[in-house]
Amino acid sequence: MTAELPFERPLADLRRKIEELKKFGEEKQIDFSEEIARLEERYRQMEEELYGNLGAAQILQLARHHQRPTSLDYIERIFTDFIELHGDRLFADDLAIVGGIARLDGIPVTVVGHQRGKDTKDNIRRYFGSPHPEGFRKALRLMRQADKFRRPIITFIDTKGAYPGDTAEMRGQSEAIARNLMEMSSFGVPIVCVVIGEGGSGGALALGVGNRVLMLENAIYSVISPNGAASILWKDASKADQAAEYMKITAADLKAFGIVDEVVPEPMGGAHRNPDEQAAAVKDAVWRHLQELLGMTPEELIEDRFRKFRAIGRFTEAQPEQTAECADYAE
Amino acid sequence: MFKDLFQKRKYATIPPERLRAERPKREIPEGLMIRCPKCGNIHLGKELEKNLKVCPSCDHHFRLTVRERVAITMDDGRLRELDAHLESVDPIEFPGYREKLEQQKRKTGLREAVVTGEGTIGGYPVVAGILSFDFFTGSMGSVVGEKVTRAIERAMERGWPLIIFSASGGARMQESIFSLMQMAKTSAALAKFHERRGLFISVLTDPTLGGVSASFATLADYIIAEPGATFGFAGRIVIEQTIRQKLPDEFQTAEFNLQHGQLDKVVHRKEMKAFLAKLLEMHASVYGHAPAAAEGETAVPADHEDREASGEPAIAAAEQAPETSGKADAGAGDDPVPAAVTSGAETGKGGSSDDR
Numbered sequence: 001m002t003a004e005l006p007f008e009r010p011l012a013d014l015r016r017k018i019e020e021l022k023k024f025g026e027e028k029q030i031d032f033s034e035e036i037a038r039l040e041e042r043y044r045q046m047e048e049e050l051y052g053n054l055g056a057a058q059i060l061q062l063a064r065h066h067q068r069p070t071s072l073d074y075i076e077r078i079f080t081d082f083i084e085l086h087g088d089r090l091f092a093d094d095l096a097i098v099g100g101i102a103r104l105d106g107i108p109v110t111v112v113g114h115q116r117g118k119d120t121k122d123n124i125r126r127y128f129g130s131p132h133p134e135g136f137r138k139a140l141r142l143m144r145q146a147d148k149f150r151r152p153i154i155t156f157i158d159t160k161g162a163y164p165g166d167t168a169e170m171r172g173q174s175e176a177i178a179r180n181l182m183e184m185s186s187f188g189v190p191i192v193c194v195v196i197g198e199g200g201s202g203g204a205l206a207l208g209v210g211n212r213v214l215m216l217e218n219a220i221y222s223v224i225s226p227n228g229a230a231s232i233l234w235k236d237a238s239k240a241d242q243a244a245e246y247m248k249i250t251a252a253d254l255k256a257f258g259i260v261d262e263v264v265p266e267p268m269g270g271a272h273r274n275p276d277e278q279a280a281a282v283k284d285a286v287w288r289h290l291q292e293l294l295g296m297t298p299e300e301l302i303e304d305r306f307r308k309f310r311a312i313g314r315f316t317e318a319q320p321e322q323t324a325e326c327a328d329y330a331e
Numbered sequence: 332m333f334k335d336l337f338q339k340r341k342y343a344t345i346p347p348e349r350l351r352a353e354r355p356k357r358e359i360p361e362g363l364m365i366r367c368p369k370c371g372n373i374h375l376g377k378e379l380e381k382n383l384k385v386c387p388s389c390d391h392h393f394r395l396t397v398r399e400r401v402a403i404t405m406d407d408g409r410l411r412e413l414d415a416h417l418e419s420v421d422p423i424e425f426p427g428y429r430e431k432l433e434q435q436k437r438k439t440g441l442r443e444a445v446v447t448g449e450g451t452i453g454g455y456p457v458v459a460g461i462l463s464f465d466f467f468t469g470s471m472g473s474v475v476g477e478k479v480t481r482a483i484e485r486a487m488e489r490g491w492p493l494i495i496f497s498a499s500g501g502a503r504m505q506e507s508i509f510s511l512m513q514m515a516k517t518s519a520a521l522a523k524f525h526e527r528r529g530l531f532i533s534v535l536t537d538p539t540l541g542g543v544s545a546s547f548a549t550l551a552d553y554i555i556a557e558p559g560a561t562f563g564f565a566g567r568i569v570i571e572q573t574i575r576q577k578l579p580d581e582f583q584t585a586e587f588n589l590q591h592g593q594l595d596k597v598v599h600r601k602e603m604k605a606f607l608a609k610l611l612e613m614h615a616s617v618y619g620h621a622p623a624a625a626e627g628e629t630a631v632p633a634d635h636e637d638r639e640a641s642g643e644p645a646i647a648a649a650e651q652a653p654e655t656s657g658k659a660d661a662g663a664g665d666d667p668v669p670a671a672v673t674s675g676a677e678t679g680k681g682g683s684s685d686d687r
Contacts, residue, residue: 162545162564162565163573164564164565164566164569164570164573165565165570165573165574166570166574166576166578166582168564168565169563169564169565169570169582169583170591170593171591172549172591172592172593173545173563173564173565174544174545174548174549174562174563174564174593175545175549175593177514177545177546177564178514178518178544178545178546178547178548178549178550179549179550181514181515181518181519181545181546182518182519182521182522182525182550183522185515185518185519185522186519186522186523186526201502201511201542202502202511202514202541202542202545202546202564205511205512205514205515208515209515209518209519221508221511222507222508222511223502223503223504223506223507223508223510223511223542224502224504228569229504232504233504246423246425246426247423247425247504247507248423248507248508249507249508253423253508254508257422257423257508257509259508259509259512305519306519306523309512309515309516309519310480310516310519310520312473312509312512312513312515312516313473313474313476313477313509313512313513313516314420314422314473314506314509315417315418315419315420315473315474315477316417316418316419316420317416317417317418318416318417318418
């Protein structure tokens with residue numbers, strides 16, 4: 001049984017009513033099959049209405065659902081022979097990022113992902129999936145290794161953001177993220193990234209410079225967490241829902257912007273309702289994109305990735321005449 | 332009158348309130364007297380300007396405008412601006428963004444939060460970028476990302492060093508995902524730049540945070556900072572809330588970062604230009620041009636050699652970039668510039684004739 005979110009309550013209430021009626025009918029030997037069928041039909045309608053028209057705020061709740069499958073859930077379902085590798089060789093092993101080598105349909109690949117905890121204890125040792133510099137550097141080490149051995153790289157993105165702590169700063173959080181962005185852009189192997197939950201800011205992007213960027217239907221990807229945006233905009237972090245709507249952070253938005261290459265559909269109600277089905281859909285999408293990329297040379301892969309990110313940005317270029325007078329900065 | 336000036340009592344009653352940190356910025360343009368937010372001493376505005384906006388009492392470095400930075404850094408205070416015509420749109424229709432942009436333009440006289448251009452420092456031709464904290468807290472949206480990327484590509488095309496003075500609160504929230512992706516774009520351009528052995532000097536000024544510090548600002552060959560400049564990824568308040576502790580005053584200052592191995596050197600504003608010139612001089616053999624080269628023809632063959640020797644990928648980068656951004660190429664953008672500033676064009680002509 002999955003835990004219901006507040007916006008799912010009407011649906012859950014109806015489900016309970018149906019179950020009660022069934023039980024009551026059985027106990028009292030009364031035939032309610034017609035009523036039950038009617039209610040089931042209504043349930044299906046409600047379900048479609050509810051999940052077919054989710055707003056950004058509700059999607060945000062699904063993306064953050066504590067039962068939502070994590071990187072390790074996908075890794076164990078999608079790959080075989082996974083060998084987890086540890087440490088950045090510089091400071092520590094950051095458990096907010098997991099990675100290693102594995103096979104995808106027989107092909108050796110490197111897989112890296114953010115890792116949230118499954119419970120409070122697990123979350124504490126994984127810093128709730130928010131990496132320190134050593135996490136990004138572990139990821140980089142594994143990706144460099146993939147580049148050396150010409151293995152494709154698959155990344156899973158699922159983090160609120162890089163860990164905002166004093167020790168992270170002292171060890172160069174900025175530099176660690178920046179270096180990943182720069183080096184990921186120059187690896188001569190296929191890189192497929194999948195945003196599976198919350199894609200939060202630079203900490204997410206540090207695993208996100210891929211030839212293909214896929215996104216689950218109810219995942220989000222944003223420059224700042226909606227809570228952070230709300231506290232900056234209205235000095236009130238509780239208005240995150242409204243900020244989420246303003247910021248266009250859903251998979252559908254990002255697909256429309258041309259930033260995400262494919263939206264991977266989720267089972268009705270979200271990935272946590274059926275992790276196996278979800279993993280199969282992710283595997284199918286990753287595999288399709290990978291096959292397109294496997295035919296490319298290292299140079300073509302680098303160029304393909306560069307072009308993808310080089311082209312992102314929206315602006316206007318005014319008529320040069322209008323700017324001539326402020327062109328000179330001579331004092 | 333003089334008596335008043337020497338009344339100790341008045342000095343003693345001014346506490347170094349943190350709240351005042353915001354004020355000098357606004358007072359500087361018209362303010363006769365300026366109070367230093369660090370030591371609380373009051374100085375004549377003109378005197379402070381003569382001192383490069385460094386507090387004579389405590390060495391606090393006030394923030395500079397782009398114009399001021401150009402004046403004290405570039406030879407003859409000249410920068411031939413590139414891509415001046417790029418302006419922000421409202422890519423995700425964020426409520427209030429257009430109005431805020433207009434307001435920032437009026438306030439600063441700038442079109443966006445970065446000015447890029449060509450000029451010389453100590454006679455050495457460079458491509459320079461200067462971020463303005465005054466404009467939208469120096470935040471990086473599509474235009475800042477595009478201008479920085481084009482500056483990187485221009486430096487690559489010219490075979491000139493790149494120097495960027497950063498000052499930014501981070502990514503521009505109002506452009507959401509487009510803003511985030513500028514981090515990847517600028518970093519990818521720098522990957523090509525470094526592959527071609529380009530020289531990039533990053534100067535961190537107060538403050539350099541978030542998306543700017545976690546992309547191009549830290550991907551330099553040399554990272555230097557002005558004294559006291561705040562530099563980090565997350566902001567102080569967010570960190571204090573996370574660790575539930577008060578951070579020491581010196582946390583995230585340039586000196587603190589130096590101590591923790593995050594930058595190469597802290598350089599006083601008065602010595603900055605000479606220091607940059609010296610760094611450029613020490614790489615002159617790599618670039619194949621002495622200062623004299625900036626004035627005339629000698630730079631041209633050197634540039635040609637650079638470009639041809641290093642092979643196709645980099646050239647492809649320079650040519651492709653404008654194509655993918657879907658607009659007039661970077662070169663066409665500055666056509667009006669030499670016309671408008673003939674005098675400025677002489678200073679750093681360099682190899683500009685070879686690509687037309």
